[in-house]
Amino acid sequence: MDAGMHEERPRGPGERWERGGPPWRSTLLIAVFVMVGTGFSARNQPDREALDALGRALLLLGAVPLLFRHRRPVPVVFAVAAVTLGYLVAGYPYGPVFVMVAVACFAAVVHGHRTAAWWAVGLLWAGHLLLSHWCYRWLPPAGDGPAPWGQELPAAAFAVAVLAASEVVRVRREQGAQLRAERAAAERRRADEERLRIARELHDVLAHSISVINVQAGVGLALLDSDPEQARTALTTIKAASKEALGEVRQVLDTLRTPGDAPRAPAPGLDRLPELVEQAAAAGLTVTVSTSGPPPALPPGADLAAFRIVQEALTNVVRHSGSRTARVRIGQGSGRLELTVDDEGPATGTEAGGSGNGLAGMRERAAALGGTIEAGARPDGGFRVHAVLPIGPEGRTP
Numbered sequence: 001m002d003a004g005m006h007e008e009r010p011r012g013p014g015e016r017w018e019r020g021g022p023p024w025r026s027t028l029l030i031a032v033f034v035m036v037g038t039g040f041s042a043r044n045q046p047d048r049e050a051l052d053a054l055g056r057a058l059l060l061l062g063a064v065p066l067l068f069r070h071r072r073p074v075p076v077v078f079a080v081a082a083v084t085l086g087y088l089v090a091g092y093p094y095g096p097v098f099v100m101v102a103v104a105c106f107a108a109v110v111h112g113h114r115t116a117a118w119w120a121v122g123l124l125w126a127g128h129l130l131l132s133h134w135c136y137r138w139l140p141p142a143g144d145g146p147a148p149w150g151q152e153l154p155a156a157a158f159a160v161a162v163l164a165a166s167e168v169v170r171v172r173r174e175q176g177a178q179l180r181a182e183r184a185a186a187e188r189r190r191a192d193e194e195r196l197r198i199a200r201e202l203h204d205v206l207a208h209s210i211s212v213i214n215v216q217a218g219v220g221l222a223l224l225d226s227d228p229e230q231a232r233t234a235l236t237t238i239k240a241a242s243k244e245a246l247g248e249v250r251q252v253l254d255t256l257r258t259p260g261d262a263p264r265a266p267a268p269g270l271d272r273l274p275e276l277v278e279q280a281a282a283a284g285l286t287v288t289v290s291t292s293g294p295p296p297a298l299p300p301g302a303d304l305a306a307f308r309i310v311q312e313a314l315t316n317v318v319r320h321s322g323s324r325t326a327r328v329r330i331g332q333g334s335g336r337l338e339l340t341v342d343d344e345g346p347a348t349g350t351e352a353g354g355s356g357n358g359l360a361g362m363r364e365r366a367a368a369l370g371g372t373i374e375a376g377a378r379p380d381g382g383f384r385v386h387a388v389l390p391i392g393p394e395g396r397t398p
Contacts, residue, residue: 041095109166
């Protein structure tokens with residue numbers, strides 16, 4: 001999270017300990033509840049041992065490990081179960097003492113240690129059975145008899161209910177964590193896709209304009225002395241190309257500064273194809289455009305992709321082909337738009353294969369719309385870029 005955009009809410013001392021340290025507040029409340037509740041329960045159990053200082057010390061000793069139930073849940077659940085069993089061995093009154101076991105068991109299960117929780121509860125219950133039905137003769141209180149077996153069913157039901165509730169909370173926490181992870185992954189994917197889109201836009205704008213500028217700068221340098229007027233024309237073309245490139249780059253950067261705002265200028269589309277032809281002509285490339293049928297009415301995304309694909313294909317001709325002519329064919333039918341850009345070749349300088357950023361960007365644009373790009377050398381030595389973009393029935397002009 002960006003610290004410059006979201007300021008963290010200040011926390012009080014108690015909240016910092018509750019989140020980053022031992023849960024002393026909840027543990028204190030549990031200890032007070034157990035102490036007070038057991039005192040009231042003792043009044044209705046005259047046959048049990050009186051709750052003396054040792055009994056209260058055992059209750060407090062059972063509550064202290066709960067401070068570490070989030071960091072060491074397994075030792076805590078066994079420690080609380082052992083102290084509770086010791087409390088029962090001493091013959092003290094029944095009551096809220098089992099709340100401490102429930103809290104420790106809950107923490108162990110929620111943190112993924114369900115086996116330890118089951119073992120701790122099972123051992124405590126087994127110990128209670130031995131005390132209540134076999135060992136009572138030798139343990140306080142004096143003259144105590146065997147406990148009725150009927151009370152074991154509610155005790156077992158309570159233990160199962162605690163474990164079941166803990167499992168439900170654990171599953172919900174895991175599902176929540178998974179949903180948060182999926183949302184974070186989706187946010188990262190969207191950010192990556194947005195960065196890739198911006199990178200494609202910048203590459204297409206700069207590659208085309210700089211190619212034109214490079215060619216015209218070479219012409220201007222070559223003719224500076226012999227034909228100053230032609231050199232002036234080249235410089236004028238450089239000025240126009242650089243101004244257009246700066247405008248498009250500024251438009252892309254504006255979307256970064258104010259995300260969600262409408263762009264100040266409409267995104268380019270095939271309606272700007274004549275401008276590409278003029279820029280190519282300024283770079284010494286003659287481009288002929290042919291269309292089959294009326295101009296297609298394209299959705300904005302497909303229109304931009306089609307324009308950028310033609311722009312990048314013509315840029316590759318300027319940069320990598322010895323041909324000074326190129327043909328652009330635009331056709332539509334069966335819910336798709338077909339773009340074909342041909343040049344006569346031969347290739348010069350860097351090979352215009354499929355490994356460059358330009359062709360990779362064209363393929364990414366087409367793939368984002370569910371289309372395809374085929375680019376490669378023709379048998380006669382030229383080069384062809386053929387793109388198929390799905391536009392759907394709504395993309396046709398009635």
